[in-house]
Amino acid sequence: MNVRTLCLSILHEGDATGYEIRRLCVDGECSYFIEASFGSIYPALARLESEGLVSSRTEQQDGKPTKKVYSITPAGRDAFVQELSEPLGEETFRSPFLLFARFAHLLPRDLVEARANEFLRERSERNKIVTAAKATSMNACDAWVINYGRAMMGVAEEYLRAHMHELIALARAEPNKDAAE
């Protein structure tokens, strides 16, 4: 599941610019399971256009740079459905935080606490995005996916809030804490 297919999926739901596609990947309701940067989106869009799967028009705006709005073509829709029919790529979940957490006992408490708080903040932000998504202006499939996200993000935040202090307690006590006393 590459950036190319990702772009097609977003354009299938409606017209967008490269910039907007990227924003959806960062702030959108589905941002918890998709990812793409400018450096991959723009070339993907250009390639898609050269293949006739999307078309573009430039739109002037006052006070803002000219933008290039992409639309999916009928051929693009076909290609997208075709792509979805092929074997799915593997689910990818990589967590630097969990790897870090496994070795909390080696690390200073301050650091573990900072990282745990950081992680909680990120998780609850994602949770907020997915929880805030309203059922209006959303088809049933999207709602299904959002609800899956809500369930997952929900327990993640819950588990963290309930148990992060345990992890912090397992970290190494600062050596010069009582020395200062």
Added chain:
Amino acid sequence: MNVRTLCLSILHEGDATGYEIRRLCVDGECSYFIEASFGSIYPALARLESEGLVSSRTEQQDGKPTKKVYSITPAGRDAFVQELSEPLGEETFRSPFLLFARFAHLLPRDLVEARANEFLRERSERNKIVTAAKATSMNACDAWVINYGRAMMGVAEEYLRAHMHELIALARAEPNKDAAE
């Protein structure tokens, strides 16, 4: 959080061969949030050895190929703790299945059903691994991470079992189903 650090983390817990490291990434308790293939593990190990962060010895076995067992060095332990102290990389979660699910309404019911079952099977397999992990021979930090995994894998499987039929129902009915009747 690259393969290099991953190898260091595994060797920190005990000696291992490249082959064993890969098995841990596929079947281990932490396989749900780490990933690495042979093509990245072997070069990483070689580089680590050239840097003096790990050492190796070859061990003959009868009926099996000779293996190369790696051990972490004191310098390796230091480097690992150092690495963990630096800013963590981003959490990565990419789900081809969820992208697929968003467009279930475009796809034939058979396909959606097959993919959903496949996904459930994979999820419950991962769930089994993390649930089966016993608290004995595990430090408290590892247990914390495993419990996080249990919570997450648990709801994933639960949600799927409870709601996958809804997703399947949203898929397109086969065109020649009643035609055959």
Added chain:
DNA sequence: ACTTGCATGTAAGTGGTTACATGATTGG
């Protein structure tokens, strides 16, 4: 004055995957 948001794009670099090469043993 500086940063942020809007907006598009390229080029270099990298961190990985996939496929290949090799080979013995065990189990179905």
Added chain:
DNA sequence: CCAATCATGTAACCACTTACATGCAAGT
């Protein structure tokens, strides 16, 4: 007899990231 498991490694390839290049407007 074929597939899988054990075991190590290389080489080609690729998708994506990061940094760069550009520039205007609005807010702090």
